[in-house]
Amino acid sequence: MAKQKGKPDISIERCKGCGLCVEVCPKKALEMSEKINDRGLKYAVLTAPDKCNGCGLCVIMCPDCAIEIVGEDEGKEKGKS
Amino acid sequence: MAKRFTRPESMKDKATHYCPGCGHGLAHRLLCEVIDEMGCRETTVAIAPVGCAVLAYDYWDFDTMEAPHGRTPAVATGVKRVLPDRLVFTYQGDGDLAAIGTAEIIHAGNRGENLSVIFVNNGVYGMTGGQMAPTTLLGQRTATSQFTRRSATEGFPLKILEMMKDLKGVSYLERTSVHSPKEVLNTKRAIAKSFKTQLDNKGFSIVEILSPCPTYWGLDPVESMKRIETEVVQEYPIGVIKDSV
Incomplete structure (x- = not known):
């Protein structure tokens, strides 16, 4: 499994x-849902969490601040140890 | 759990009224990120335009004023002269800045007012129903150019930055876009530079952001971004137009 730096x-x-x-x-880890939301x-x-490497491009392009990257930042952890 | 890439502090935790895929959401977020990073949230005064972004003060958690249509640079001039230590910026659309507000923007630039202008250009009047703006591309169909925009009857797209670059009062002009992550980050850099120009008392600056309007372009959000990349940048080339900072 790919190393993960957090997921959207x-x-x-x-x-x-x-x-x-x-x-x-x-x-290509994201897809549109079949269901609809309240709007x-x-x-x-996120349909393929294994593929996601937490790069954050989705967050950069989101016009509605709907995405956050949540999870451990591997880079920082390495720096601490 | 650690969080990265979170909502900027100076953006209120509130859903915007903008259509899906609208560039205003991106521009709002970038502005708030820059203000947070510069640590000047308490000393910022924004002037909101008339247009789709008329309710921008609902989303920004810093001081914001509303100005009559196109008169944003005039109001900003007053604010900046009375409160010279504040970061004063105007946020304008292309109908606001390039049509009804042409006189204000040109004279504010010519006077060399120490202001930042964020000019969001989507080539159409969004709020009023997709009418033609001076910045609409030739061949583009809008509510008031039903047979597409033709130069013989509607003239040519108005390039405000190219028009203003020879004014001596203007310090920094740059055109950016939001059609890809790279361009979004580039836009953020340009906004930061514009604000820094002002804080260093180096004069008037405009950042023009090419933005999509999926609703009135009649395209889906992804196609709208591709249209900017392929068509809009042909007419409005991205890059620094003037930099005498």
Whole structure:
């Protein structure tokens, strides 16, 4: 399994389903949902967490601040030890 | 759990009213990130425009004023002259800055007011229903150019930055885009430079951000970003137009 530096935590209610994160993901780890949220819009979901390396490009492209990267930062941990 | 890439502190935890894929959300976030990083949230005064971003003060957690349509640089001039130690910036769309506010922006630049202007150019009037703006590209269909924009009847796209680069009062002009992560980060750098220009008392600066309007371009958000990359940058080339800082 690929080493993980944290994974995107996507707010279902904040997501407007523009799909920019899905398009920009270099590992193709994100997809649009089949279900809809309270706004009546499809939302982005992390369907392949194993592929995700926590690069954060999805966060950079999200116009609605709906994504955060949550998890341990491997780089920082190494620096501590 | 550690969090990275979180919402900037000066952006309120509130969903915006913008359409899916709108560039205003990106521009708002970048501004807030820059302000947080420079640590000047308490000393910032933003002037919001008329247009889609008219409710920007609902999303920014720092002092914001509202100005009449296009008069944002005039209001900012007043604020900056009374409070010269504040970071004063205007946030304007292309209908606001390049149509009704052309006089204000040119004279604010010509006077060399120590201001930053964030100019979000999506080539269409978003709030009022997708009418043609002076910045609309030739061949683009809008509500008021139903047979597409033609130079014979509607003229040519107005390039404000190229028009203003010869004014002696203007210090820094740059055009950026938000169509890819690289360009988003480049936009953030340009905004930071514009703010720094002001804080160093080096004069007037504009950052023009090419932004998508998926709703009135009739494209989905991903296609809109591709349109910026392939079509819009042909008419409005990205880069530094003037830098005499």
